[in-house]
Ligand code: URP
Ligand code: ZN
Ligand code: ZN
């Protein structure tokens with residue numbers, strides 16, 4: 001049984017051309033003019049693009065005394081509804097728990113996925129067991145990325161010494177570290193002071209996490225990665241201070257990637273000053289939303305290439321869960337949704353405004369991250385042999401975003417009321433049509449785990465360079481007698 005996508009324009013990260021795409025057994029088998037298949041999907045007026053890859057989700061994640069409310073079923077359904085065909089979630093050991101144990105837990109949850117997925121491994125504590133298990137995680141479990149939280153003191157945070165040994169271990173294994181870059185010590189102290197002064201509402205969340213704490217941590221992580229000889233991926237880059245650090249590192253030849261979120265690109269800090277407590281608390285996430293200066297910086301980073309990927313950090317909590325923090329903003333579960341809205345919002349605010357080309361849109365929503373994570377061209381490509389993870393994108397289709405018709409399980413949407421132009425006509429996950437002209441036909445359990453091998457070309461190049469430039473003892477001919 002074959003499928004053919006007809007009459008569309010193929011748009012990839014580097015090419016735009018008219019062609020039909022033939023699919024068989026979940027893969028792209030032919031691209032060219034006048035193809036035919038058993039089933040036809042009409043892409044007249046549409047762009048045929050690689051499905052989105054969202055490298056940053058937290059589905060059913062235990063966090064701040066509760067669990068995020070979208071699981072691998074509702075979360076991946078939301079992803080497909082918005083044109084995203086692969087998510088990468090974080091396997092998160094609680095401090096003291098083994099890495100392989102955590103993977104087992106994530107394996108159990110992810111059997112419900114509607115689209116393909118992979119995991120990053122989080123390093124939330126350090127021991128010989130963690131050091132040893134990292135090798136099994138990379139060699140046997142198909143995970144080549146390790147996340148480090150520099151914030152959430154007393155919970156997930158790791159210190160510089162732990163980060164340095166973990167980054168060095170990543171270098172040995174050909175893996176890449178990720179960081180949540182905020183100075184957790186300073187945040188904790190600012191939180192304490194704000195609470196002491198009676199500043200306990202959601203706006204204090206933003207006051208407690210200014211851009212400076214993010215910029216400092218980003219600089220520190222870049223230095224530690226450089227010393228350890230590994231590439232570095234900075235998640236949810238939200239401000240100029242952090243972007244500036246990444247930009248500078250890249251111009252120095254360092255292999256550093258920055259990931260702005262669609263929320264930070266399109267929503268600003270005024271949300272926290274809304275008179276409605278629920279409105280403000282629903283938007284509490286770390287780092288917080290920033291002002292226009294920072295948003296402009298993030299857009300410029302995508303345009304110039306100093307920032308590489310747009311993600312969501314989808315970590316959705318209901319209004320009831322957010323209310324755990326009434327009277328104490330530090331207890332509001334941190335996180336917002338976005339999986340269904342990332343691609344339409346980025347198209348509307350990026351491509352429709354002329355900030356991004358359609359090819360750049362594909363690069364930052366799919367191809368760049370597939371390369372960074374080492375699953376390209378299985379994902380992130382329209383090529384013969386690639387998985388048929390495809391979005392047929394209708395640039396004329398419009399809707400108003402509303403919680404009333406979203407796939408996410410929560411009771412609100414941070415983009416509520418936003419008019420978007422540019423939506424999927426069809427979304428295909430390994431050849432299966434999951435979205436058909438607005439109708440969701442996703443299938444729970446269809447998603448498969450994507451193994452990602454270590455030693456990407458960038459890891460290899462960097463370790464070659466580090467080896468070549470490593471300190472070397474000078475063998476001397478004459479050594480003077482030591483003084484007394
Ligand atoms: O507020 C956020 N970002 N919640 C999810 C956990 C994290 O820090 O990524
Ligand atoms: Zn984070
Ligand atoms: Zn509101």
Ligand code: ZN
Pocket residue numbers: 056057058313315
């Ligand atoms: Zn996150």
